[in-house]
Amino acid sequence: MTSFVKPKIRRHNEPLNELGLARADYEGNMSTLCAGCGHDSVTAAMVRAFYELSIPPHRALKISGIGCSSKTTSYFMNDSHGANTVHGRMPSFATGALSANNDLPTIGISGDGDSLSIGLGQMAHAMRRNVNMLYMLENNGVYGLTKGQFSASADLGSLPKKGDPNEFSPIDPVAFALSVGATFIARSFSGDRQQLVSLIKAGLKHKGFAIIDVISPCVSFNDHKGSTKSYAHTYEFYSKAVHADYIAPSEEIVAAYDEGEVMPVELHDGGYIQLRKVDKDYDPTDRGAAFNRVMASDNANEILTGLLYIDKSQPDLHQTQNMEARPLNEIPYTELNPGADKLQALQAEFR
């Protein structure tokens, strides 16, 4: 908790983005999460990513379900569109909103409880339909709002603050996403700001369903010795496979790396995601290889991070369904509502 609102202070040499806005212009209400919560760090990374991409802070869509993570939509870009929706139902809400307006950068924020239990079906179908959104899964292994019960992402044998170790097998959001057809799959950690910001920027620019599974420790209920989602545990077993940098169409690719390490992936807007591979033999465009590598890391207790899989060949839901490209609110009323005669004619076709 905090006693007062973070003041907006203009400094002498404050850096500004292409729109002339400062990073503070992308912030929102003061967080009411516990001090030290990983989610606040993820929020700060999103602020930074939107700021660096110079996305107008009122021209975005942010939606969430229920839970600690889902509260965070209040804590950034207050002027943009969005809603706190029903528990686990954020993906359908996003699908509907995007059908009406495919122009807004869309970010869905959810947690391991919201996504992997009550909302697992919703998330799976948004993935297989390749809805054009960035899905942030803030993963801390517990239900923080209800005082720390294990969620479906808790690892086998992980110790709770009080009571017995977890006995159920965890759902790995990355492995799950690989199996149902998401086209941009990444994992990161709230404590790795640099990597997380790069991934968020790349994910926002990816046309299709992008998911970032962010290990985001719960300081109140899952940050103790024996927990596998604590800050200490994550820092200890952290490993990076592939860096992903978003390169805007106006920028040049600078390849100052050894052969085989760098791999540019061109995006629909003319920009690139430049992949820098820590592990030269790893190919993040090969779904089978990615799956094997994720499984191997899981078995080795290694927290594998970076952009683990990308497929830009799949059309997104809008294209597949041949939906109107223009946002509905920009279509003239007469075109949107052609009148009773046209309706009669249409209905006649079905008689």
Place this chain on the structure above:
Amino acid sequence: MKPTDTSNPDYFHKVVDCQWACPAHTPVPHYIRLIAQGDYSEAYLVNRASNVFPGVLGRVCDRPCEPACRRTRVEEKPVAICRLKRVAADHRDDIRDRLPKKPDQTNGKKIALIGAGPASFTVANDLAPLGYECTIFEKLDKPGGLMRSNIPAFRLPEDVLMDELGYILDMGVELKLGHPIESMGALLKEGYDAVFVGTGAPKGKDLGLPGREESRDNIHIGINWLEEVAFEHTDKIGENVLIIGVGNTAMDCCRTSLRLGAKDVKVMARKPRAFFKASEWELEDAEEENVEILVNHSPKAFVHENGKLTGMVFELMEYDLDETGRITDQRVVGEKTIPCDDVILAIGQENAFPWIEADAGIEFDKWNVPLVDKVTHESTRKGVFFGGDSAFGPLNIIWAVEHGHQAAISIHNHCRGLPLTDRLPDQINLASAKMGMAEWRYSNAFDASSRRKMEHVELVERFKKIDTEVELGFSPEQIATEVQRCLNCDVHTVFDAPLCEECDACVDVCPVECLTITPNAESEQELRDALTASDPTVDQDLFVSAALPLTGRVMIKDENICLHCGLCAERCPTSAWDMKEGVIKIHHAADQKELTEA
């Protein structure tokens, strides 16, 4: 980089920009908090311990603290530190029973103090309660030195000055008025254990231009003229007056002229406004009284008729400036005669010691400034000390006070046979300001209010009497707002690296982004490059923590831009950041007794 050594008292002292800039190191944020709590008497005493004359300085201090104020990093105007000092003085209760007392018996050591100005009075203030028999010799009939003779009563009322001098006289200090010291040699023979010279810089500079001699009746040396006015030997001046020079003495001269009947007063400056020596606020106050300040006029000659001054000739100057504002070239582009009845020269002052004999063992440099040790204030003769303007040339009151404190320590050591360099070092005591969850014993919320404007007496009213004080003091509403503008820079962000979890909460919540967690580097510049935001224009240290326990990275903080709002400490889940109030112990003569006891 090695971790920053925050145990060095100077580290946190430097963060309190105002206190660091104050020659006497007045704990400004501490007394402003006391004012906020309505404890004016305590605020006064905290001030008095450092600067001895809060009522005087709250009106006429040179304010080295205000340009340094941290507030200027986020907005244009600093906290009205000086005027808040006056608030403490104006609203204090009778505090006489809380001041150091005259001791029951003296220690038998006799100290002669020459000149009854701020430096001598500070020495007496520090030494009399310790048992020293202090005698102040003053050539004029009233005490105060330049505080009385050069600062007009409409800026500093006599009773304010007398109250504060009275406190010191009540400690058993003897004051001999109308008692000029005409021979140092004779004084030294009188058996004093130590002699302190606080005679100021009493000689106003003259301007030897053609016509100077012929029109001498209407040409006045600024500081002498102000003294004549203060002692009521002069009570009128011509209708048209020119003031030569544009320092603070010039401002006092022009405003005093208006009160003695001048109708048109012009201040003549040789250079453009950026080169003026006067404080910005003194210029504003003079211009408010319709004084005209003319730039680029260089005096050339006095014009006179039948032995009476009629005007002055000026060369009109033109200057070339480089991009840093320095003058690279100058030329005369014309000439102009400005008629006037009187001219007041306010072009500087210098030391003069006609009463110190060449064989007194006191050496001077070629500018007639005595050779005085910067730390001990001792001259080349053992047991003779200098302070105030007489020591190193003209400075200001607050410097004179600090010289007095330092000289008092030296005299105390001298009289006990201790080396003068045995001086207690500064110390800092840090105590957590935490009172509970998000609760601190200081008002940490940032208040965006702008600086309150001091109300002045109306123009027509202020010219009726020469001693009508122009500034009215702050109203209760103004006080309540102005105190909240202080950022409490003495409540420090103190970091305990082993407790850090590297959750980034502090980094993200900081409203000025002054924190960064980054891998350590070889040089300070590399670390500064890693800062999320930094302010290269202000000189403050970079804080570098010890290695953080989880990743071995370091926490770095740019002390330039921190606003001491405490949000980092509020958001820290492990209390690795804490807000701690730092009390810097600056030792005076009374504290030095520990040296003998130890």
